[in-house]
Amino acid sequence: MIQIRQLSFAEVTGSFKENGYFYLRAGLYAKQPNGYQEIKTIDTISQISSGVDVTKALLQRGSETISGFIASNLNKAPAAEKTYSYTDLIKIDSVEKRNLKVYNTSRYTDGLYLTYKSFCDQVPDAPIIVTNNFIDYTMKTPGENGKLKKVKSDKVYAVVYQGQAYIATKYDYYLLKKTNDDFFFTGKASATPSAVGMITARAFFGILGTLAASNAEATFEMKIDHLNGDFIRIKEIVDPNAGKYDYN
Known part of the structure; x- marks a missing residue:
């Protein structure tokens, strides 16, 4: 299961160029008999600059980042022993805060x-x-x-x-x-x-x-x-x- 926690695309147009930004925060989990265990997380931003429209390149960068994150971790074993229920993952922010x-x-x-x-x-x-x-x-x-x-x-x-x-x-x-x-x-x-x-x-x-x-x-x-x-x-x-x- 992949959990998308934040997914943002943005463009800023300047006088001579456009800047595109892509931000992803997500987690990948392996399903176990008693719940889900974390395989890998990602928290990253990408920036693309161009003298022309950056929309196509920005969307492609986002697509490649998400698919690459999944593909590179599908065969990996969970990195943590902690097991989450599906309900835990729905309210993951609250679950994490209980440890702070x-x-x-x-x-x-x-x-x-x-x-x-x-x-x-x-x-x-x-x-x-x-x-x-x-x-x-x-x-x-x-x-x-x-x-x-x-x-x-x-x-x-x-x-x-x-x-x-x-x-x-x-x-x-x-x-x-x-x-x-x-x-x-x-x-x-x-x-x-x-x-x-x-x-x-x-x-x-x-x-x-x-x-x-x-x-x-x-x-x-x-x-x-x-x-x-x-x-x-x-x-x-x-x-x-x-x-x-x-x-x-």
Whole structure:
């Protein structure tokens, strides 16, 4: 059985060329007497550029990627021992989240998190000290020599202060909220199609069709991809105050 988790095609037309993008996230499973076992997963993006229409080449690339993924793994034995029921696979996101500590607690551990993994495991990489108040972004952490070192938001993944989680980007720290078993935040992101080379596949496909090419930066409602911690753009937020904290 092949499970298609995300399948996206997109084209962006520039002044002198067209860029086509194909994104696939899927899993291949072997049927066993008591359920299904994972053989292989794929999470990939392809880009095609041309001075003419890229549609045909883009569709062919997508077809080749899907058929190649299936064909190259059909004769392989399952790579994992875990067995899933058909119902498990229908709600695979929820099943995966049950193994991630941050999705199964309402009490977040104060500290600095350099990576999504450490945030997911709720094991801080360093303590934080707020010298004034959080709105001034004056969080500091002990450096190698024991002196306090200011924390820059573009160098970390997240922080938890007084039990509240904040996601960190190169622009700022943003309040992280959990709704229906997913984490969301509202914050600024680079968002033009010309910036696609600097952002992830999930980020790019989340903004296509919502932006004018002249909009270099925009504020979005974003969701955390539970598999890798990437930011998935959900929708653009016009309100310039969106995502700011209420400290009262």
